[in-house]
Amino acid sequence: MFLLASATVAHAQFNLKSLANKAKEAIAGDETKPAAAPAAAASAAGRTFYVSASTGSARSDGLTPSTAMKDLQKAIDTAQDNDIIQVAEGNYLGNMDRGYLECGRFGNAANDRGKFISIYGGWSTDFTERDVIKHVTKIQPTTQRFTTPLFNINARRPYGYTGPEGTVVVDGLVFDFGENNLYCAADVSNEVTGTPNEGVLTGRFIEPDAAPNCAKVGYANGDEYALHMDVEGNVRVSNCIFVNCRDYGIAAMMGKGHMEICNNIFIACRYASCQVRGSTRDADIDKVSLEFHHNTVLFTWTRTKAFEDMGQGFRFMNGIRTIDVHNNIFGCNSNCGVERVYYESNKAMEAAKVSNLYDNYFFANKRDLEIASMGAASISVPAARIEEAEQIGPKYEGNVEMPEGNDAFVNAIDKSYLEGFLSLKIMTSQSYNANSAANQVNRAFGLNQQGSEIVRPSMYCNKYPWEKAKDLFGVVPNYGAQLPR
Numbered sequence: 001m002f003l004l005a006s007a008t009v010a011h012a013q014f015n016l017k018s019l020a021n022k023a024k025e026a027i028a029g030d031e032t033k034p035a036a037a038p039a040a041a042a043s044a045a046g047r048t049f050y051v052s053a054s055t056g057s058a059r060s061d062g063l064t065p066s067t068a069m070k071d072l073q074k075a076i077d078t079a080q081d082n083d084i085i086q087v088a089e090g091n092y093l094g095n096m097d098r099g100y101l102e103c104g105r106f107g108n109a110a111n112d113r114g115k116f117i118s119i120y121g122g123w124s125t126d127f128t129e130r131d132v133i134k135h136v137t138k139i140q141p142t143t144q145r146f147t148t149p150l151f152n153i154n155a156r157r158p159y160g161y162t163g164p165e166g167t168v169v170v171d172g173l174v175f176d177f178g179e180n181n182l183y184c185a186a187d188v189s190n191e192v193t194g195t196p197n198e199g200v201l202t203g204r205f206i207e208p209d210a211a212p213n214c215a216k217v218g219y220a221n222g223d224e225y226a227l228h229m230d231v232e233g234n235v236r237v238s239n240c241i242f243v244n245c246r247d248y249g250i251a252a253m254m255g256k257g258h259m260e261i262c263n264n265i266f267i268a269c270r271y272a273s274c275q276v277r278g279s280t281r282d283a284d285i286d287k288v289s290l291e292f293h294h295n296t297v298l299f300t301w302t303r304t305k306a307f308e309d310m311g312q313g314f315r316f317m318n319g320i321r322t323i324d325v326h327n328n329i330f331g332c333n334s335n336c337g338v339e340r341v342y343y344e345s346n347k348a349m350e351a352a353k354v355s356n357l358y359d360n361y362f363f364a365n366k367r368d369l370e371i372a373s374m375g376a377a378s379i380s381v382p383a384a385r386i387e388e389a390e391q392i393g394p395k396y397e398g399n400v401e402m403p404e405g406n407d408a409f410v411n412a413i414d415k416s417y418l419e420g421f422l423s424l425k426i427m428t429s430q431s432y433n434a435n436s437a438a439n440q441v442n443r444a445f446g447l448n449q450q451g452s453e454i455v456r457p458s459m460y461c462n463k464y465p466w467e468k469a470k471d472l473f474g475v476v477p478n479y480g481a482q483l484p485r
Helices: 016-020 072-078 282-287 347-352 383-388 407-412 415-422 437-444 466-472
Strands: 002-006 048-051 084-088 101-103 118-123 137-139 151-155 167-171 174-176 227-238 241-243 250-262 265-267 272-278 288-293 296-298 312-315 322-326 329-331 336-340 354-358 361-363 369-373 376-381 426-432 451-457
Touching: 048 072, 072 084, 072 101, 118 137, 151 167, 174 466, 241 466, 250 282, 265 466, 272 288, 282 288, 282 347, 329 336, 336 354, 376 383, 407 466
Parallel strands: 048 084, 084 118, 101 151, 118 167, 137 174, 151 227, 167 227, 174 241, 227 250, 241 265, 250 272, 250 288, 265 296, 272 312, 288 322, 296 329, 312 336, 322 354, 329 361, 336 369
Antiparallel strands: 002 426, 369 376, 426 451
């Protein structure tokens, strides 16, 4: 048996002290809050429903604050196109606390088209004040087991529909799998647990079908999405927190229309923080657009503890004509902050694609940008050289490593989690026993000999304290998530 110890690229070269001490000048930019949550294009006015987990009633109609519903799922089921749902602080887990919410059946938007509704969390229980940081509206399952997204939204029109576009809004919700995920219990003395230091809440995340020899905390280790959407029209996701998501923060299919994802915090998500694919006929791709701006994207983790694949903050995907990614902060992503490796199958469509990436801050990512390459798996592009990546543009200016003088941002990140990530190491042990029963049988039949390999990272997708994610709103003027309006 032998041991190989290696630090992931760039991680060993980074440390908390040097990151915090990079200070020469303040960030240039507008001190005012960006248009992080503009009103989506309005359709015909609908009704407003009120939902409060603590003061609502299971039998109320939800049409006034004093007759608020108790169950958000009931409000979703009752609402029709163009209706608005205002949700007070509390934890919302669907009918009978099953653990998830749905507007239309997951994976069946062709037959179950859902509806075009707008949901706004962050209300006080009397609906006199809205503050998404103070009045936390969350979807945070605990012991529940389910094999569906935490929240699935379908919003599709029948084929051939020519009426006005619909509107979908998800604003001011916290999506947290942290109390539900299965982790090794924190134990810095046992390297099997992947606990980097005493301050991190848990050991490493346990992938599906894995069974490490350690004490465990939590309940489920599947591959469920946080927010999944199969939508079209005018779509906005804003002022939300996606934390400890075990399979994407946002995974979406977008038909004709425009999607805006803005002013959100993505932290400690697995696979990728945000991935949106176009979902329409080739002839209609020019009618599909996406804007991803003023988001803070930190600690996106790979698919497995061996750090083999995935782990992207944002992914440029096919089927969308124009994508604008700007004024975000991408930090500590275990594969890359941004990925652009997919090409349209039609060369003319690929040539017409607009992949704008500009005015973003990057820090401590394994790669800032990953692009595809002929003759190589991919190319790693640092922020300072993004202008050289021909796949990006026509707008590519203003991408830089986070400027010095951002102590407030660094201090807003959970210190123990950041220190653990910046000192990340992967231990690999391999063994081979020529006289094992399996290898003796293999030799007799002319088959390959077998060995074993164990991969033990010092940290992998450990639970992040969701309450501290709120501290990341508004710490860097004009970059990343701003204070919600």
